[in-house]
Amino acid sequence: MRSSVSRRYVFNRVLLYGAAILLALWTLAPLYLVALAAFSARQATFQWPKPLLPTDFSTDTMEFFANTRGVMGSVGNSVVVALLTIVASLLLGAPGGYALARFRFRGKEAISMGLLISKMFPTAIRAISLAVAFIQMDLYDTIWGVALVHTAMALPFVIIVTAGIFVGVPRDLEEAAQTLGCNRLQAFLRVVMPLALPGLAAAAIFTFVISWNEVFAATILTLRNRTLPAQVLSSLNDSPLYYRYAGGFFMIVPALIFIFLIRRYLLNLWGSISR
Amino acid sequence: MRAKLDSALPYSLLLPTLAFVTLLIVVPIVQAFLLAFQGADGSFTLANFQKMANDTAFADALKFTFLLLIFIVPMQVVLALVMALLIHTRFKGHTFFLYIYAIPLAISDLAAGIAWLSIFTERGYLNSILFQLGFLERPFLFLSYQNLPAMFGTIVVAESWRATAIVMVILLAGLQVIPRDYFEAADVFGATTLKRTLFVVLPLLRPSLQNALIIRTIFAFQTFAVVFALAGRVIPVLAGESYNWYATNRNPGVAAAYAVLVLVFTVIATWFYFRVLKTSAAEAGYD
Numbered sequence: 203m204r205s206s207v208s209r210r211y212v213f214n215r216v217l218l219y220g221a222a223i224l225l226a227l228w229t230l231a232p233l234y235l236v237a238l239a240a241f242s243a244r245q246a247t248f249q250w251p252k253p254l255l256p257t258d259f260s261t262d263t264m265e266f267f268a269n270t271r272g273v274m275g276s277v278g279n280s281v282v283v284a285l286l287t288i289v290a291s292l293l294l295g296a297p298g299g300y301a302l303a304r305f306r307f308r309g310k311e312a313i314s315m316g317l318l319i320s321k322m323f324p325t326a327i328r329a330i331s332l333a334v335a336f337i338q339m340d341l342y343d344t345i346w347g348v349a350l351v352h353t354a355m356a357l358p359f360v361i362i363v364t365a366g367i368f369v370g371v372p373r374d375l376e377e378a379a380q381t382l383g384c385n386r387l388q389a390f391l392r393v394v395m396p397l398a399l400p401g402l403a404a405a406a407i408f409t410f411v412i413s414w415n416e417v418f419a420a421t422i423l424t425l426r427n428r429t430l431p432a433q434v435l436s437s438l439n440d441s442p443l444y445y446r447y448a449g450g451f452f453m454i455v456p457a458l459i460f461i462f463l464i465r466r467y468l469l470n471l472w473g474s475i476s477r
Numbered sequence: 478m479r480a481k482l483d484s485a486l487p488y489s490l491l492l493p494t495l496a497f498v499t500l501l502i503v504v505p506i507v508q509a510f511l512l513a514f515q516g517a518d519g520s521f522t523l524a525n526f527q528k529m530a531n532d533t534a535f536a537d538a539l540k541f542t543f544l545l546l547i548f549i550v551p552m553q554v555v556l557a558l559v560m561a562l563l564i565h566t567r568f569k570g571h572t573f574f575l576y577i578y579a580i581p582l583a584i585s586d587l588a589a590g591i592a593w594l595s596i597f598t599e600r601g602y603l604n605s606i607l608f609q610l611g612f613l614e615r616p617f618l619f620l621s622y623q624n625l626p627a628m629f630g631t632i633v634v635a636e637s638w639r640a641t642a643i644v645m646v647i648l649l650a651g652l653q654v655i656p657r658d659y660f661e662a663a664d665v666f667g668a669t670t671l672k673r674t675l676f677v678v679l680p681l682l683r684p685s686l687q688n689a690l691i692i693r694t695i696f697a698f699q700t701f702a703v704v705f706a707l708a709g710r711v712i713p714v715l716a717g718e719s720y721n722w723y724a725t726n727r728n729p730g731v732a733a734a735y736a737v738l739v740l741v742f743t744v745i746a747t748w749f750y751f752r753v754l755k756t757s758a759a760e761a762g763y764d
Contacts, residue, residue, distance in 0.1 A: 215568075222563050225556075226577045232638060233580065235602045236592035250616070251605035294493045301490035313491060320502050324699050324743055326719045326736035331508035332501070334729050354501035357494055415585035417702045418716070422723055431587050431702075436724075438705055443598060446706070450591030457583030465576050469650050 233454065239444070240264055240451035247444045267448030276433035277452070279345050283420075283429055284413040286349035288406045291356040292364075296402065299364025300390075304373070317358040328354070329419040336423060343425045351423060352413040359412070360405055363471060367401035368394065404467035407460045414456060506740075512733035525730040529718075529738075532731075538713040545632060545704075545714065546697040552637045553693055554686070557644035562674060564645075565652045575649075581642040590706025593635035594620075597707065622711045629712060636703050640696070644689045651685025652678070687750055694746045698739050715739050 239247070243260040246252070267273060301307075302314065332351060333342060341347035371394050379389040417431040424432055434449040441449075464471065516522035529535055560578050564571050581589065596602045597619040604616040619627045659681065663673040679686075701716040710721070719735035722728045 218563065218566065218568055221559070222568070222571075222574050225560055225563070226574055228638070229577055229580060229642075232589070232592040232596060232635075236595045238602075239595040248600060250600045251608045252600065252602055254602065254606065294497055297490040298494040301487035305487035307484065307487045310487075313495070317498070320498055322695055322743060322747065323502060323506060324695075324716070324736060324739045326699065326716050327509045327733070327740050328502060328505045330719065330723055330729055330732045330736055331505045331512055333723065334512065335505070335508065350501060354497060357498060361494060411583045415583070415588075417585060417587050418699075418720065422720065431585060434591075435587055435702060435705065439709060443594070446591050447595050450588045450594075453588040454584055454592070457585075457588075458580060461580055461583040462576070465579070468575070468579050468582070469646060469653070 233458075236447055236450050236454070239447040240267075242444075244442075244444045247442070247447075263444045263448050264451075267445055267452065270445065272428065272433055273430075273449075276428045276430045279348075279427055280414055280429040280431070283345050283349045283352060284410045286345070287352040287356055287413040288409045290349065290353040291360045291409050292402065292406060294353070295357050295360035296364045298361045299366075300368050300394075302361065302365040303368035317361055321358045325355070325416075325418045329422045332419075333422050342423065343427050345427055345429075347423050348420050348429060349413075351419045352416055355416065355419075356409045356412050360409060363405045363408065364398075364402065366470060367398050367405065370401070371397045401467070401470075404464045404471060407464045408467075408471045411457060411460055415453070509733045509736055512729055513737045515730075525734040528728075528731050529722075529734045532718070534710075534713040534718055538715050538718045541629070541704075541712050542698060542700070542715045544629070545636070545700055546694060548629075548633045549636050549640070549697055549700075550690065550693050552633065553641045553644045554689065556637065556641045557648055557689070560641070560645045561648040561652055562678070564649055578645055579642050581639045582646065584639060585702065586636065586639060586700065587702035587706060589635050589639035590632075590703035593631060593638070594706055597631045620707060625712070628708050631707050632704055632712065635707060636700060639703070640693060644693060647689045647692070648682065648685050651682050651688075655681045691747055691750045694750070695743050698742050698746070715742075 238254075238256055240263055241256065241259055241261065242249075243258060243262040244266060246258060246260075247263075302310065329351065332347075336342040336344075336347045341350070375393050375397070376389050379393045380386065384392060415431065416429075417435050420429045421432040421435050428436065430449070430453060434446070434453070438446065461468070513525050514521055514523070516524060564575050564578070584592075594601070599616045599618060599620070601619075603619070604613065607613040607617070608615075617627075618624055619631050621628065655678070659677055660673065663677045668677070699716045701714055701720060704712055704714050704717055710717070715735055716739060719732045719739070722735060723732035
């Protein structure tokens with residue numbers, strides 16, 4: 203009896219870990235292989251059959267990509283756009299999140315619902331008419347225009363995420379600070395902010411990922427001042443395979459770093475998409 | 478004085494956001510409708526929609542957008558459910574596996590398409606592996622216009638791979654709010670893991686499943702970069718055609734018509750899910 207129970211236990215464990223490892227390999231394989239392709243020499247693209255181990259490690263492909271006209275500029279644009287988006291969406295969104303977390307007021311439900319709905323509108327329907335409007339406003343083909351659109355995309359998420367963060371900061375502490383002579387703003391800056399900071403940092407990184415990955419609007423709204431995804435997408439049809447592999451790898455790396463940084467907040471951040 | 482200030486404060490805190498969202502979401506959507514339905518002289522017209530419907534790629538774009546949806550969304554939900562249930566058993570090392578499964582969260586559809594391109598291309602890694610194992614004598618053409626089902630399959634794989642992570646996180650968040658008692662009660666009554674999953678966990682998970690389905694369906698209508706990366710324009714999709722009409726054909730009117738169509742499908746799908754899943758949830762008595 204005892205041995206059959208433990209045998210069943212061992213069997214279940216093997217099944218569990220087997221499935222977990224298999225799914226992990228499924229997730230990691232494409233990342234490993236595109237990295238392998240990006241760090242092979244350019245001629246290796248046409249090699250047959252391809253080795254599955256990094257036997258011919260080379261930075262040739264990556265150097266070619268980085269030195270291609272427009273690429274480093276687009277990386278710079280992507281970073282600047284993402285930083286502008288973070289600053290704008292936190293400055294605009296965090297106060298809104300605080301309001302939703304702390305106050306009861308008429309129209310609160312309607313506003314939350316409106317924000318929820320605004321996340322659902324397809325990018326295409328916003329980007330196309332904005333491109334037309336931006337041409338008239340001299341915002342077309344500028345990083346400012348792209349950052350504006352990315353901020354609009356990120357804002358509903360930022361409000362909902364920051365509201366969750368502020369709910370987590372005990373109201374008692376804020377009220378205690380106010381009885382001890384702080385006004386509302388001081389209480390917010392000295393008591394609430396320090397406690398909310400880690401969550402806000404995670405929200406900032408989340409916003410970075412939204413902006414860094416966005417391709418449709420960025421491609422529609424720019425012509426020469428491309429972001430990295432826009433640059434790669436618009437040259438997809440007339441670029442060699444190794445250029446695309448390097449571009450793909452280049453886009454993936456920051457994402458990997460950031461997901462590692464905010465791993466504790468994964469469920470809260472992406473889970474909040476669904477609320 | 479104080480009370481008055483307080484009553485105005487939440488509105489003034491929300492004002493910048495509401496102004497911004499109105500200017501950059503509401504106004505553009507109204508303008509997109511004008512673009513799509515207005516002629517050059519400002520009068521109402523269906524010319525853009527006629528042009529869209531008469532385009533050779535239109536029927537295919539419609540067909541492939543829905544086919545992708547039908548294949549990708551269930552695959553994502555099943556894979557994500559397995560991942561979420563595995564993680565939720567909290568086996569030793571589960572956080573490590575959670576981070577790995579979550580990696581595609583931060584990867585764009587364009588980058589995902591390119592990563593799978595390195596696998597499916599003629600002299601790519603999949604053909605190399607199959608050749609070295611002796612299954613193939615020469616490369617199989619996954620990405621040829623002469624083999625549309627295979628090409629379609631590569632898109633399904635790549636997009637499922639990427640967006641499974643989003644569904645997993647939503648489902649896992651949903652699993653975590655189910656009280657442990659339910660699991661324990663099922664165990665006490667001797668339910669097997671399979672029975673417990675089917676009859677206890679899945680019904681309780683319905684709100685999260687509904688959210689995941691709505692979100693993935695909405696985004697499935699917008700799929701385009703992963704398709705471009707793997708299939709170019711051989712497999713057209715609605716969002717991709719919208720992009721092409723704007724960027725290549727320089728015709729914002731038809732591009733906006735496509736965008737309006739995507740929006741209409743989005744609204745219908747959302748309504749459908751709320752209606753179908755809400756009623757059945759209420760009937761089952763879980764609401």
